[in-house]
Amino acid sequence: MASSAAPAPAFAAAPAATGQSGLWSWLTTVDHKRIGMLYLWTSLAFLFVGGTEAFILRLQLAHPNGQVVSAEVYNQLFTMHGTTMIFLVVMPLSAAFFNFLIPLQIGARDVAFPRLNAFSYWVYLFGGIFITLPVFFNVAPDAGWFGYAPLTTNQFSPGIHIDFWVLGLQILGVSSLAAAVNFITTIIHMRAPGMSMARMPMFTWMSFVVQFMLVLAFPAITIALFFLQFDRFFGTQFYELAAGADPLLWQHLFWIFGHPEVYILVLPTFGLVSEITPTFSEKPLFGYNVMVFSGILIGFLGFGVWAHHMFAVGMGATADTIFGIGTMLIGIPTGIKIFNWIATMWGGNLRFTVAMKFAIAFVALFLIGGVSGVMHASPPTDLQQTDTYFIVAHFHYVLFGGSVMGIMGGIYHYFPKMTGRFLSEKLGNWHFWMFFIGMNLTFFPMHFSGMLGMPRRVYTYDAGQGWDTFNLISTIGVVFQGIGLFVFAYNFLKSWKGEKNAPGDPWSAGTLEWSIPSPPPEYNFAQLPIVTSRYPLWDIKHPERTAELRHSDPDTAVVAEAHGVPMLEQTETRTAKALGIPMPFPTIKPLFAALFMVMLFASLIFLHTASLQVAVVSMIGTTLLFIGAVYSWLTSPLE
């Protein structure tokens, strides 16, 4: 039945499931695919916000003594650019893929807790709006995305700018934590029969590592933020130097979170690229086991190197040495991954789709960012580079060249699966080249302006220090990126409404998510599949590609054979009801729980803008509403 000549299965049009359109259905959805889509749309909207902020920053810096914005506004813009891109764009873009892909890749019908999943999204949306709105009223956070205390205490940052930042990040932390608990449970528990850990697709593996990092790293910043919140609102003294506080307390707690955060931002992309490269090289991923273990190793080491962000504070030679060596060690598993991607492509039957171009660009650009990272892992070198544009160049190569380019590749790769429609490859090529050229034009010169001593986070600079040309080039690069972004937006919006002509397996890929129609029916799999290898679909359609892979014991294979026709040919476009698959009820309750929780955090602002009474009444009221919403949610049946 499954020979290399097996015809591509004929998929019927995706099911027009009932009650799946209209605003109300989106507000009440608990379907992981639709929540993934909500994450995607929202984070792309925030990408425009963060991009606009960056554009204004670069306009200001295009020439010496720029007059586009004032120093105060500049501070708000660079703070919000970092905060937005990290917490509202890259993390939720990853979350969009976690949501959409993990259940499909492991052969599950949904995540472990569908309603908690909806809650995570709504908390993210409301939290994102909460932290972004002040930008339009000139009261946006203005102390950097790292919010160093004591700079952020009332004494040095009066007003409500920082209040929004502190509370907004707390809110977003709740969203990430709830999602992480959900995905850990999903990956441990919801895998289809035969989907052992050693057969999980690499994206799911890397996401799995990321969820553990989220669960273990976020508490440190949560507590640091609570201290700051208490200092600002209740008069505690955690960051009060006059009372004997340690000026490094914040930095330690923040970077214990902050460094793992770097890997939280980039590991999902490692996963996506590990799905794209095998598909378009028509070869299994090279060194699967090593890829898994290097990912886990990165996760572990990522918790032990935070103080490389603090070499300049003078921790002493011993601490500097330990953290410097630890940081360089992380280069090893990361380098292994780079070689594995190259080896995956090596000798493969390469197809240069837009997704593949983004993936290849990711490998190259991330490598540049990685190499400059190893440079300032050395404390003496770091002392020269710290707080200069060299660092800005480094982390943009990692986060733009790495995360964003990889995620864009993921979007081009998975758009057909998400929507049943293709993104235009022609426009995609424009998008790719604009991004690729633009980002190199912008960030490569920053290595030089940084080495020449240009400090970051400063709103302007004087002429004649050798920085002028480099800055102008950087700004020109942003124009290219902006064009690329608009081409992408046009492509995305146009294709969203375009012709539904994507088959279930448009790229001839090997993993489970491609074995079902595009877009998948609400229940994903009409019947849970039995999995016997890492590339189940290739086993059927392209056995020559997986001939050298180990397959499962004969028993499972026999079971699989006894059941006959492969799943993909059998998947019918019937409703869940017709198939007798119980689906969770749509519900608005997670949205309200999220709303009340965000309002509870927001009430604290009244302490600084209104009176104690107003704040207390508002907090008690929203707490009661929140508890009520949670009770009502927990006591209503799931399905």
Add this chain to the structure above:
Amino acid sequence: MATAAIAESSAAPHGEHTHYTTTGLENRKIAMWTLIGSECMIFASLISTYLVYKGRSKVGPWPHDWGCKTSAIVGKTAAAVQAAGCAAADVMKPVLDIPITSQSTFVLLMSSLAMVLALEGVENHGKPGYDRWYKGSRFWLAMTALMGAAFLGYQAYEFTSFVHEGLTIRTNLFGSSFFTLTGFHGTHVAVGVLWLVSLLAIDMKRGLKGATDVLLVDIAALYWHFVDVVWIAIFTLIYLIQ
């Protein structure tokens, strides 16, 4: 071709509703363990901050030492402080009251025992011998919640007396880190009490029995024991070690 890799699974046949899980355990239990992992990091951050700030306060009251309201004099006894020149009226006691807190610690430890018995009551619901009131889940759930509430009572008393002795969350680094740490823990106990009372309400209404309800109580028990263990760490590190 022997490796037909995707085939229909016998685990979820048509029309029959079985929720397949890879390990056979229930989702919520894994979720609770994950959450506990995260909570460990929360309390680790709080406790480390307390320990880092230990002895860094510029003014009293102090946790284990005698102090002076008008100067920076610190001593092991009231006499030592007075001998160093502090007027008798200005002497400040050490705030931590180990005998009282030992009592509340004992109550919280016993509540864990009650929790175990409550779970046993649900597991053995309807079995011979378990129909007596003192073997049933209602009694032990109520006892657990009551002891949790008693612990909160002790904490309220403790906080109030500290405030009377001049230690608030704003006084010094000790006050800030102490009240924040123990307040976080107290909030966790309060959430636990609310949870236990909810379970008790369900038990009164329809009786807790069967595998689903065992799981429900089991997860609450997991949380409760965790909160208890955290308190043992806090009591040892903050109260006992000087």
